Amino acid sequence: MPEQLVFAMEVFLNGLMAGVLYALVALGFVLIFKASGIFNYAQGVMALFSAMTLVGIMKGQVPFAHVINAIFGTDVHYFGWTVPALLAIILTVAVMVLFAWAVQKYIFRHLVGQEPIILFMATIGLAYFLEGVGDLMWNSEIKKLDVGLPQGINEAIDNYTFNIFDYGFFIDNLDIVATLIAALLVGGLVIFSQYSKEGRAMRAVADDHQAALSVGVSLNFIWIMVWSVAGFVALVAGIMWGTKSGVQFSLSLIALKALPVLMLGGFTSIPGAIVGGLIIGVGEKLFEFAIGPMVGGATENWFAYVLALIFLVFRPQGLFGEKIIERV
């Protein structure tokens, strides 16, 4: 088999894996948009905040330590204990549920019935607020995140492909874990939305929230639930990306990777987020591999948005999005 084709196969597989990571971020956007029509600009910052909270809890960090020390003249930074990863994840999920409740109670409850652009602007404000609170709570240091996920080359795939192609493929163990977790997450979300009472209520709210309200569905509860689930998805994305780069401000920028995925897959479809992520991941990696060297490289961001724009021209609702027809 030609060497370049073997390399392209490796790039293709890595593109699929990268696509899963993009899809993880896009999922959070889809959940909230589907249930409430809000494009949540703060989704990337939620991934950052949840990952910072997870590391803070694991390390036994005192929240708002700098503020406490500045006000009271103390010098406290750590409680002196560490928390196991699993328990810390559960506690972080609890924090994200509390966050969802606060967002609903103090922001969106007061904005019911407002134009989508107002709700979008509110999420921009929320993003900046959360950025600041995250720094104040856990400080802005770059933090190592280790919840026990494997990292580095997968030896089995390396050896197996070497025996076949005389070239061992590089597949990161972390990417394999991310793929499995994303599959579980999507499966869980589908089962939840199809077969649970709360899931059906969530779909009813997504279809027509006034009709859902008229048959006794609590909008308040559903929106808190949706923001909580989006918070959980943000935590999963934060763990995956944070394990790679350390937990730091730039985690909030992973939202930029989700936008073309959403444009391509559709803002209202969970399978769309997955398929969109895979197409963007594979597309950008193969384009960089084949065309990148001819044009000086670094084509990935550019390619993702160009591909999304092409889809917008021919299918504005994305691959799986709902076609919205508004009559005037």
Next chain:
Amino acid sequence: MKMKLPAMALSALMIASPVMADLVFPSLSYRTGPYAAGGIPFADGYADYFTMLNARDGGIGGVEARVLECETGYNTEKGVECYESTKGEGALVYQPLSTGITYQLIPKATADGIAIHSMGYGRTSAANGKVFSNVFNYPANYWNGASGAVNYLMSQGDISGKKVALVYHNSAYGKEPIRTLEELSAKHGYDLTLIPVDHPGQEQKSQWLQIRREKPDYVIMYGWGVMNQVAVQEAANIRFNMENFIGIWWSGSENDVLPAGDKANGYKALTFHGVGSDFPVFADIQKHVVDTGSAAGAGDQIGTVLYNRGLYAAMLAAEAVKTAQEIHGVADINPAQMRDGMEALEITEEKMAGLGLPGFGPSFKVSCENHGGPGLVGMTQWDAAAKTWSLVSDFSESDMDVIQPLIDADSMAYAAENKIEAGC
């Protein structure tokens, strides 16, 4: 009349009060935003050194130093706003702390007669003092860094026929070393591969797969922010030999290697100043700044790479003030006199030892023609177990035979474009 009395009293008070002289050092810091983790220690080091001088020596030449901090968030527009809002306070020298802000401030500060010190960043050709009268980038610039990396590799063995890959932030900053490395490639016979990474650099799978396929002998990195941490992690993932992976000084702080844990062991980075806290000056910082509760931050950054860089920048500014005071015979110098002090600055081993910083930085002399110094750079290496950087080479000269013509060509093009008459 009711309104006039307080106003008159205030005017009388202002006339009667003596004007408190001070030496103003604006600090365009970034304690917030995506690069805060790097901005905080630098700003702390810069402020703490002046606080120590005030507490220990009563200022510089008897005049108190005042650090005027302004938050830029590493944003160019905010940086320019900071400049405009602080220059009227009697600012002596600006450390823009961003190549973007530096480019914006060069014409403004030159017109205002205020000096800029862009140490290890900014416009490289500003080293030509005949064109850039108010801009200084001693002791080293990006091109010195590129040459320093190649010199270091040559000190480890023959690099003729070897493959060198440059992984760089796809921005004006990241592209800075390309021309120098290309010239050096022609001179020394190594093959250069250019591998750009788009901002912010959170995803670099394509780049490291390429490195894995092409198997370069050495990788040089000009990265920034999250790009550094991801690159070190990806290099470890593909089992690239960390001994052969060299970052520029903006890719060589604790922040860049800690997330990768033990796998970052052996990674190297260029530097133009010392690392660690094993210098007498830190005892004075502890005594006069930290113990008195006057530290700019929590006191937990002391001795880190970027804290040391901030401290070094402050020390060089303070020494330039002393030089200016000697030249002009006044203690409370103005911005023009500060510029003269920077242009006549000489750093010697004896001077560094006297400051409690023996061997902390290279010896160099600034002149009207050369605002960049001789470009002496050293190499540091990360010990993951001890979580410390160590200096593993001397501060050595870079290849000025290659770099100087590049500086001359670029600066003269700038002079022609802006109708500047070059000269001293």
